[in-house]
Amino acid sequence: MFEKEIDFIRDIYQTKDFIPLHEPRFIGNEKKYLNECIDSTFVSSVGEFVDRFEEDISKFTNAKYTVATMNGTSALHISLLISGVESGYEVITQPLSFVATCNAISYCMAKPIFVDVDKDTMGMSPLALEGFLNENAIVKNQQCVNKFTGNIIKACIPMHTFGHPCRIDEIKDICDKYYISLIEDAAESIGSFYKDKHTGTYGQMGLISFNGNKIITGGGGGCIITDDEILAKKAKHLTTTAKVSHKWEYTHNMIGYNYRMPNLNAALLTSQLENLGTFLSSKRSVAMAYKEFFKDKPYGFVEEPTNGHSNYWLNAIILQDKEERDLFLYETNSKGVNTRPIWTLMNKLPMFKDAQCGNLTNAEWLEERVVNIPSSVIL
Template identity: 75%
Template sequence: MNVKISTQYTPVVDCIRSVYKTDSFIPLHEPRFLGNEKKYLNECIDSTFVSSVGKFVDEFEEKIASYTGAKYAVATSNGTSALHISLLLANVEQNDEVITQPLTFIATCNAISYCNAKPIFIDVDKDTMGMSPVALEIFLKENAEVKNQQCVNKSTGKIIKACIPMHTFGHPCRIEEIQKICKEWHIVLVEDSAESLGSFYRGQHTGTFGELGVISFNGNKIITSGGGGCILTNDEDLAKKAKHITTTAKEPHKWEYTHDMVGYNYRMPNLNAALIVAQLEQLDGFLKSKRSLAKIYKNFFQNGDIHFVTDPENAKSNYWLNSIVLKSKDQRDLFLDETNSQGIMTRPIWALMNKLPMFEKAQCGDLTNSEWLEERVVNIPSSVIL
């Protein structure tokens, strides 16, 4: 039992406790295993096919492609590996540049670094917390030119090969507008949809606007395979190459081990796929619960000085992590201290990527919105309500 402490944000604590009906510690987001998880795991174990070959891997790829509307899906060991392979498929090479947003999880920039490429940071929109198409277009017009069907950075002379917008906390960014800009500037669009399974922009699932899209199934996502991810694409050749590269680039043969390029051991194990197949069966119910929770939070915060983040225009969000925006950094820090002290897990948004030592020399556009949000955004408990 937590000792009752009266603070400025006790009403928020009381609201969250009333939702989850407990006086114990409430985590930010925990998985729910309410269906066939144990049944499918036991079936997988009994089959002895627990690594990257097995019926659950194939079933998962078919079902996630069908759900998102993508023609092809390739299961991977995690979302970061999916991003890495997607950039390789986009032909991102050493000394190339990749545009992304500074307000993102580190995995986005790590994947760029794995290719020995450099990030360029573009501002986000306040309402989506995802890449701003206006900021993207301004940066390109001021800093880039198209030469020989390639986008060239006028200040560095390097090729801007790809663009990775991220759908922050499951809220779709203005991806259709970004798609058009990337096409005009000959930049490969790779969607970081790690957090946005079940989110749609203008009726189309996130992760299907770019040449490639990525989803994560980490333990804190809406549905989980423990660790896992996938690559989405509508290009058959890219899908085949993705599956080949993630399976150590081994050429098919009954017994010989022949590899035709540098590959990666990035395939999702069948054991993890068994878990995610069971979770997929519950996705619609989880999404319904999350939207119900978001409605409770929206009603609670509507008359105060804390702003609750809701679906952006033309979008339907999965509300993976519910987010609030406070008035200032001081107010944010007080909120974090008081809620966590009372057994309610809350956390701030990520530190901006351009402030980390690995990326502090990266080229940046005007990051006014990103800096404003970094000081004010907090995530509050978002687990599916039982």
């Protein structure tokens, strides 16, 4: 049934071999910088490349401060902690997300609340967020209180799904109105912009992932970006085991985390970042080819939203129903073309099945229909 789709994907990647969903590309100074890092002997959490990478990310995103971490999940965990999220608090997020988002909330002993997404962005819906808060929350002493649980709703984590920006400016206005800290899950959206601002720079903090399946990678890695100097300093302190600076003494003044990015990972990422423009251009070309091919199909290709400039990290199509989705997944994977469904909704997982939810109509609709198709950079 999907022979033409499979043939088209093979034509794009010009191969009869297995086509992965997204694989890294190493075309620059990766080996050179790794050798320099090894020769320096600074291969762990201190070194020139960590500092250089933080500076480069700040320049690219126009964020004042960047704190490199070992992965995106650790970046989110620290962001929540320094936002004051702790046991008994609640955090609003979206159910259509990778599990790491909710895991980080749980690390803080807080509870997630799920509100719906918009169909066009697949990210948090401002209307759903405001509707939930109007019905379920009140503001007391500059804190947002859940009327039904009595707990403080401390933070909100929208995600820029597959690199497509959500309506983050509207979400920010709502969070400000309700005294809720805004933390952007920009894990997938390096190189994506909304109204000419890089994703992750609207909230108090944003986080980016550099896992092996991202557009640029250090094999692992993540970072926090922010314009708040106090938050940046606290994040760096916490991610380096809260060690007080001293020439020889080991003194720690709070519970810290060994979350600092190793210099080896930073060396790889520094080189990858030098070619990010090339990668983004290639990914847009691939996305436009998909858009043209799928325009006459009875199902849709997911495009960047109005006012958004997407990195098209993972291209996606929306099938007509779950039955057609499953058939597409079966046929493509059976013929060596790696495709994947969107995530199972977080509120359906056993760890979060008792979480408070708003109306999740759009998320449920997307869950049954969205499929990611091969999205690697073509050189």
